[in-house]
Amino acid sequence: MKRVWILFLSLFFIINQAFCFELIMPTEKKNATTNNYAFIYGKAKPAEGLSINDHYIHVAPNGAFAHTEKLHEGENRIVLRTLYGLLIYKYYKTTPVEQEIFTEDFENTKAYVNHDNTPLRSTPVDAGLNRIGHLFGGTHIIVNGSKGSFYRVVLSKDKEAWISKNDVTLTDEGFYPAEFVNMDSERYKNAMIQTIEFTKKLPYTVEDGEKEIILRVYNPELSDNSVYNLSIPKPEKYVYNISLDEGKYTFKVRKLNENPKETTVVIDAGHGGSEKGAIGCLGDEEKDINLKIATNVAELLKKQDVNVVMTREFDANLPLEDRVNIAKENNADIFVSIHLNSIGDVPMDIHKKRGTGVYYFNNHSKKLAEVLQKSITHSAGTRDDGIHAASFAVIRPTEYNAVLVEAAYMTNPLDSVLYTNEKWIAKASKGIAEGIIKYISK
Numbered sequence: 001m002k003r004v005w006i007l008f009l010s011l012f013f014i015i016n017q018a019f020c021f022e023l024i025m026p027t028e029k030k031n032a033t034t035n036n037y038a039f040i041y042g043k044a045k046p047a048e049g050l051s052i053n054d055h056y057i058h059v060a061p062n063g064a065f066a067h068t069e070k071l072h073e074g075e076n077r078i079v080l081r082t083l084y085g086l087l088i089y090k091y092y093k094t095t096p097v098e099q100e101i102f103t104e105d106f107e108n109t110k111a112y113v114n115h116d117n118t119p120l121r122s123t124p125v126d127a128g129l130n131r132i133g134h135l136f137g138g139t140h141i142i143v144n145g146s147k148g149s150f151y152r153v154v155l156s157k158d159k160e161a162w163i164s165k166n167d168v169t170l171t172d173e174g175f176y177p178a179e180f181v182n183m184d185s186e187r188y189k190n191a192m193i194q195t196i197e198f199t200k201k202l203p204y205t206v207e208d209g210e211k212e213i214i215l216r217v218y219n220p221e222l223s224d225n226s227v228y229n230l231s232i233p234k235p236e237k238y239v240y241n242i243s244l245d246e247g248k249y250t251f252k253v254r255k256l257n258e259n260p261k262e263t264t265v266v267i268d269a270g271h272g273g274s275e276k277g278a279i280g281c282l283g284d285e286e287k288d289i290n291l292k293i294a295t296n297v298a299e300l301l302k303k304q305d306v307n308v309v310m311t312r313e314f315d316a317n318l319p320l321e322d323r324v325n326i327a328k329e330n331n332a333d334i335f336v337s338i339h340l341n342s343i344g345d346v347p348m349d350i351h352k353k354r355g356t357g358v359y360y361f362n363n364h365s366k367k368l369a370e371v372l373q374k375s376i377t378h379s380a381g382t383r384d385d386g387i388h389a390a391s392f393a394v395i396r397p398t399e400y401n402a403v404l405v406e407a408a409y410m411t412n413p414l415d416s417v418l419y420t421n422e423k424w425i426a427k428a429s430k431g432i433a434e435g436i437i438k439y440i441s442k
């Protein structure tokens with residue numbers, strides 16, 4: 001009996017070894033999670049038939065498959081079965097208890113901003129599209145309340161904002177209210193510049209309105225009615241920049257050049273080095289595909305005499321702020337970051353999540369997103385995953401038009417057939433390059 005048992009065990013072991021999965025996710029047999037869904041994807045043999053918890057799973061001809069399974073509270077078993085065996089994964093799901101956070105009010109308190117590029121937000125949340133300005137280091141502000149990790153900033157009688165507690169220092173130093181010094185305006189062929197000067201650094205917001213861009217500078221220490229509005233009419237394709245030197249704001253709106261030969265385009269291959277980006281069903285790494293597409297796009301643009309700068313030309317780590325600095329140092333007109341998408345804990349039919357999406361942050365880059373989206377889906381034959389506003393660091397600067405292209409989904413089995421094919425990579429690159437040229441020259 002014992003021998004039979006050993007024989008059985010070793011047979012089982014052999015079968016299990018031959019049971020050919022290469023799972024990208026999950027990586028562990030036991031998983032603790034707060035997600036609502038388990039995301040299971042990887043590679044299997046199409047001929048061996050795959051089911052997950054008794055749902056039939058379609059496996060693409062190249063072996064790619066992906067599935068999301070809804071999780072209930074407590075222990076969940078995920079059973080992957082093929083003709084030759086089965087594997088069991090366990091998920092223990094808990095729901096985090098959300099504590100309600102209340103706003104605390106306090107007396108007007110003086111504070112200063114610790115460093116440049118500090119987000120000023122419309123809500124006390126560190127996420128999403130709630131940035132209404134980026135304050136400079138040394139700006140004097142007044143706060144009169146707090147919620148969670150944010151202070152409430154007083155801008156004027158009817159305008160408040162939120163700033164992270166980590167970004168400011170409260171002080172009882174006697175600030176004096178800023179005094180207005182002067183204002184000026186200069187007009188150039190392709191740009192308009194307005195300046196406004198105070199005796200110290202004040203908080204501001206920018207509004208990219210229907211017809212004009214409005215810079216508002218607040219002086220709440222003087223009075224809660226003290227707001228200075230500067231507005232510059234918008235050309236059709238434009239970029240803008242706000243700089244602060246001591247107490248002097250320089251607000252510049254520039255019209256983009258319509259000649260590709262006089263345009264600087266920065267092409268950014270997403271991720272790199274130890275930052276692999278998304279991992280595809282077949283184990284491909286996003287960073288490599290991004291670099292291939294980026295290199296092709298750069299070559300195609302160079303053929304049109306566009307001044308092209310690549311943020312990375314090799315497989316190397318490159319921090320996000322370096323990518324932004326490269327664009328600023330080269331006086332970029334256009335910045336295109338190239339990526340492939342993935343899904344995490346998304347409660348949806350993941351097979352619908354495929355194709356090309358283009359993301360923008362500033363209003364002035366929306367048109368570029370639209371033109372690229374059309375051009376890529378047309379050239380590469382991908383599904384239209386839409387254009388979306390999103391707050392990614394590389395596309396937040398205002399001094400150039402910036403978009404982030406998600407050419408296809410690494411986690412979608414059908415898209416995996418595309419992005420592993422050199423011909424598709426060439427078509428996607430062509431779509432991006434042609435879209436950029438079309439946008440520049442109308």
Ligand SMILES: [Zn+2]
Pocket residue numbers: 270271277278286339340341
């Ligand atoms: Zn990416």
